[in-house]
Amino acid sequence: MTSNKKITRQAVSLFHRKIKEAERIAISGHINPDGDCVGACLGLCAYILDLDPKKKVDILLEPISEKFRFLAYADHIMQEKTEEEPYDLYFSLDCSDKERLGAFQELFEEARFTICVDHHISNQGFGDLRFIDADASSTCEILYDILEEKKISFDTAQCLYLGIVHDTGVFKHSNTTRKVMEIAGALIDKGVRPDFIIDETFYKKTYIQNQILGRALMESILLLDGRIIFSAIKKKDMDFYGIESGDLDGVIDQLRVTEGVECALFLYEKTEGQFKVSLRSNGKVDVRKIAEQFGGGGHVKAAGCTVEGNVRDIVNSISPLIDQQLEQGKDV
Ligand SMILES: [Mn+2]
Known part of the structure; x- marks a missing residue:
């Protein structure tokens, strides 16, 4: 003891x-x-x-x-x-x-x-x-x-x-x-x-899990001078690879460690038009606050929510909130 x-x-x-x-x-x-x-x-x-x-x-x-x-x-x-x-x-x-x-x-x-x-x-x-x-x-x-x-x-x-x-x-x-x-x-x-x-x-990952990770990284996009990174996986792609949400573990963490990034977003489509959004912060953004605005929750540096819409609209509604916090320049 x-x-x-x-x-x-x-x-x-x-x-x-x-x-x-x-x-x-x-x-x-x-x-x-x-x-x-x-x-x-x-x-x-x-x-x-x-x-x-x-x-x-x-x-x-x-x-x-x-x-x-x-x-x-x-x-x-x-x-x-x-x-x-x-x-x-x-x-x-x-x-x-x-x-x-x-x-x-x-x-x-x-x-x-x-x-x-x-x-x-x-x-x-x-x-x-x-x-x-x-x-x-x-x-x-x-x-x-x-x-x-x-x-x-x-x-x-x-x-x-x-x-x-x-x-x-x-x-x-x-x-x-x-x-x-x-x-x-x-x-x-x-x-x-x-x-x-x-x-x-x-x-350890299966071959398919590695493939989907590679694809998510390859298709990732930087916003706000590289301080935000996001990537998304659609339902039809998950069906194509025959994967479930658990196979996407680790994608968000790899996005987060991209040099220069303060905040990472990863979206996957749960059902058509509905996305699970994972958020990770490197210390300047309180992602729980953001997730809570969309009915989700979590921790200061790791949070999540479920949002209806398409990828572009979802990212466009979340990224200004991240930008606001980055402008304040405070550590969380
Ligand atoms: Mn525990």
């Missing part, structure tokens, strides 16, 4: 006591599970089963990406409960509110005891026992704070490391603290191979 002022000793010992007492345990994370969510759910499952292999642990989660399937206990992930009776103990991990548990909200609510572990700033607090720390990089970081370091196996370590890698954008976002690096170091001591986790789950 590393020091975390938001986590009391009593809460931690209750966490461990509840695990000890429970026979049938369920773990859920948010809908559309990402690396931190998957790492937290599988890491906690491995930790509990390492302590006592006789316990029954169900991970109730939407199907996960193939690239996470090598993690231990990935085959414990299910979409239907196996128990008639309510679970003795139910964990909600990386989930900012109960609604984000999706189909599993009801099972969570009827469980005998519930524990919430999360790092989203919007989390208002739910569950019988709560570990909510918006300063933590990831739910996996908070879990590391709670779990007993000497009982963390290689399987658990690998999951926690993966969660931290994904939510820090490979140790790059502003949530990457000294403590994050120290935890990562401790997990490497458990046998985690950073090159393997980072390449396999973060950077």
